[in-house]
Amino acid sequence: MIVNDSTKSNFLNLMALEMDPEGGTRGYDVISYICLLDDLIDHADDVRELRSKGILINCLGSDQQVADLFNELTTNLTPNPNAYRDTITGIHNHLKKSFKVSIARANYTHFNTPWSFIATFAATLGLGFSAVQAFK
Structure with a gap:
C-alpha cells in the first residue's frame, strides 16, 4: 500500500x-x-x-x-x-503460537548479526566440551 x-x-x-x-x-x-x-x-x-x-x-x-x-x-x-x-x-x-513467536523474537533481538550467532555457538560448544570433560 x-x-x-x-x-x-x-x-x-x-x-x-x-x-x-x-x-x-x-x-x-x-x-x-x-x-x-x-x-x-x-x-x-x-x-x-x-x-x-x-x-x-x-x-x-x-x-x-x-x-x-x-x-x-x-x-x-x-x-x-x-x-x-x-x-x-x-x-x-x-x-498464540508462543513458541514460534518466541523463537522469532529471540532471533530478531539476539541474533541480528552473524557474529552473535557464532559467539553463541562457540559458547555452547565450550560448555558442551566442559561438561564432557567434567564427567569423564
Missing part, C-alpha cells in the same frame, strides 16, 4: 461515498479497512515494521506522519465487526 499526499483525501472521499444514503454500499468495508489499518498502525515503529516487510510504502514523509494520518482518520468511526473477522482471528491465532 502506498501512502502519499493524496491518501487522506482519497480515504475521506471513499468513506463519504460509502456513507451516502443514495449510493452507499452499507457494508462499511472501506471504514472497516481503515480501522483495521489503524489497529495495526499506532506508532512510527509500526509503520517502520510494515515498511521493512514491503507491506507499506511511505511517500508521505516521516513514519510518525503516517501513524498520525491513520489515527486521525479513524476518529469517531465504527467499523463493521464482521468485515475482517477472519483476518483478525488469523493474526490472533498466529500470536
Whole structure:
C-alpha cells in the first residue's frame, strides 16, 4: 500500500461515498479497512515494521506522519465487526503460537548479526566440551 499526499483525501472521499444514503454500499468495508489499518498502525515503529516487510510504502514523509494520518482518520468511526473477522482471528491465532513467536523474537533481538550467532555457538560448544570433560 502506498501512502502519499493524496491518501487522506482519497480515504475521506471513499468513506463519504460509502456513507451516502443514495449510493452507499452499507457494508462499511472501506471504514472497516481503515480501522483495521489503524489497529495495526499506532506508532512510527509500526509503520517502520510494515515498511521493512514491503507491506507499506511511505511517500508521505516521516513514519510518525503516517501513524498520525491513520489515527486521525479513524476518529469517531465504527467499523463493521464482521468485515475482517477472519483476518483478525488469523493474526490472533498466529500470536498464540508462543513458541514460534518466541523463537522469532529471540532471533530478531539476539541474533541480528552473524557474529552473535557464532559467539553463541562457540559458547555452547565450550560448555558442551566442559561438561564432557567434567564427567569423564
